[in-house]
Amino acid sequence: MTTAYIETPLGIACLSGDENGLSSVSVTKDIEKIEEQQEAPPYLEQAVTQLQEYFEGRRTHFDLKLNPSGTEFQKKVWKELLKIPFGKTVSYLDIAKRLGDPKTIRAAASANGKNPLWIIVPCHRVIGSDGSLTGYAGGLWRKKWLLEHESPSKQQSLF
Template sequence: METAYIETPLGIASISGDEDGITSVSVTKESSEKPSTKIPVILQDGALQLQEYFQGNRTDFDLKLNPAGTDFQKKVWDELLNIPFGKTTTYLDMAKRLGDPKCIRAAASANGKNPLWIIVPCHRVIGSDGSLTGYAGGLWRKKWLLDHENPVKQQSLF
């Protein structure tokens, strides 16, 4: 298993994986972590695609993924991949697409355990009332990501 650290506008991101694919991407909580000076070959494409995303030059990812999770969690994460760039869905709508509106809490829990920050876009799931509910990286990061992906950019009047 290889790990690299890259600088993003939201903090230092950790990316881990091996020849079977990327297993995790997360924003680090440790302020002492520094960006890697050398990215392992197995992670270079993932690091490059994340940088392109933050530069506004990438709207989807083309990477081999290998997250660890239960079958249900993987089903939820696969469903998250169907949410288009610049769009959002609700936890209830996601549960309905999974085939059971009653699984909303389980789906929300699996969403919160997503190990592939940004690549599997859990930040695109919002509350039924449009509120930014729950985000492991902090609601301010969720807001930043949704604003970053919004095709209509707010212009300054001054």
């Protein structure tokens, strides 16, 4: 397993993976790691480039080999998350219905929260049925930032 670190507007991103694909992307506060890193390991170069393009506003879709660890149910949920288009949101109930059983809403929400591939598998695009920004492992302020970053109509500040 190899690791790379990149600076993002939301903190230092830690990417891990190997020849089988990208297994995790998370946020860390360990700035020393990025200072120690020379360059991205070969298995992670494409992921680093695509994440940088995403944050620069030049990428709306990721094309990477993924290899997250999880249960079969979690992997089904994560596969559904990959279908949410850039700039769009769905509810936890929508995800449960797409899985074939609205009663799985809590399990789907739990799997969403255990997504190991921050941003790449867009769990930030899942909101409450009432449109609220509910639950986000990286903090609601990051979820809000990501949704605004992906919004087709950027809000202007009056001040």
